[in-house]
Amino acid sequence: MPELPEVETTRRGIEPHLLHRRIARALLRRPDLRWPIPPEITQELPGQRIEAVERRAKYLILRAETGDAILHLGMSGSLRVLRAGVPLRTHDHVDLELDDGQLLRFNDPRRFGALLWQTRGQVHPLLAGLGPEPLSAEFSGEHLFRLSRGRAAPVKTFLMDQAIVVGVGNIYAAESLFRAGIDPRRAAGKVSLVRYHALAEAVREILAYAIVRGGTTLRDFLAPDGAPGYFEQELLVYGREGEACKVCGTPLKHMALGQRATVWCPRCQR
DNA sequence: CATCGGACCTGTTAGC
């Protein structure tokens, strides 16, 4: 479900409730999400103050005193901040209880999400190989051009590779390629520097604007306060296969690329 | 090393 804008929307929603609070207790109703939840979460984290609520790629990082709790929402995960005593819903797998009577509740029907731990000074292996943040200065057309040379994979698959640049998933990859006028099937290694400049710019603009709009709510994404995202109204190609291109009217094409649904305009994207 | 397919799960929807 969540790509970078949805994770950032979640971060901004939970931060004011968590910052400088102490974790009172970690309650695991399911000890296994995508991976087993490590013992530090129940044994070491309680009693510690949350010093920062950060995001790296699609991971949320609760910085505590001796290390970080790392959350990933997977495809269907979501977080809410609630008062103690709010009734459970199905798939409410974890509560991090705070010292003020509130709790952070993690819900994840498909359990593709994760709750992990890294000790201060260490970098969890899952975070070690990540590419630059798309809204940082490290990310640029040059960067995409350099890493893409010699690569035969479709440019859309390349753009969604978290080792190249983080945070871009299936929705925003399709939208970015449309706005940059690039055919998603094109081999990454055959896209010119000029066009990668346009693509990097499109990625930045779309992600930044999607954050402003509170992310994209297709079926079930809600911010921690229950508000939906409003970026869906801005989508030009994702989920619109067969419909008319909003720019030129040509019916949008679709196919699977790297096992992911892909939609594009055969006239606007070359 | 790059690339591909399968795997992990459950819920919703499209199609018969």
Place this chain on the structure above:
DNA sequence: TGCTAACAGGTCCGAT
């Protein structure tokens, strides 16, 4: 109306 199959915003891992 009911059953089944396909598909969903992610990404790891092993095989090639």
